[in-house]
Amino acid sequence: MDIKRQQEFPHNPALAEALQTQLAHQIEITQGPDQARLIGAADVAYHKHQNIAYAAVILYDMQSHTVLEEASWIGEPEYPYTSGLFSLREAPLLLRAFAQFKRTPEALLIDGHGIAHPRRFGLASHLGWSLDIPTVGVSKTPFFGDHAPVGDQRGDQAPITDQGQIIGLSLCTQPHTKPVYVSPAHRFDMQSAYTFVLRCCTRYRQPEPLRKAHDLSIRLRATTPL
């Protein structure tokens, strides 16, 4: 598949943040697909001691519940980990992995945040914008915004807000389980993101496609000789 938008980022944090603010204007918060069958998902694992990232992407078929494609990119991240500038670190690697897909996903699930970000441009938004595919961010931990406690029944939700604006939601995906933190990233709105993520969480807390992507990243690390 092709990458619609490429963007170099300055290494200077203040300049990179300013660019995020600019690009956020191009993020579209609109209703996402409601019956997407081909779901792309991404995750990254890291080497224990060396500065090596294992970027993994998979294409998941919601109809057969199987992985149709796997792709990866192994390399040294160009940026250090910086909270708020996280996408600078992982997006370039993941894009090189996505570029290898034969088919184009109808929607993406990314391990990270979308617009629940200080400048509304988290990793998921960065990737959704670059590929111009409807995308939702799903994180295991909160990052930005205020969130009230949420119930522990599947489907229970509570908004994540920033200055009165709803930028995401805490979502319980399985009974008696900690919530995940969902935010629209690009071409999804809050309602469709909620439905989409819940539909992808069949047996575990995390959406199935994300679990498969995580599994691939770990597998790559274990099987790739240095």
Place this chain on the structure above:
DNA sequence: GCGACAG
């Protein structure tokens, strides 16, 4: 100044 801080 101090603590917090997606992965």
Place this chain on the structure above:
DNA sequence: ATCTTGTCGC
């Protein structure tokens, strides 16, 4: 992210 085992509870 990574370092790390078993264990208690729904």
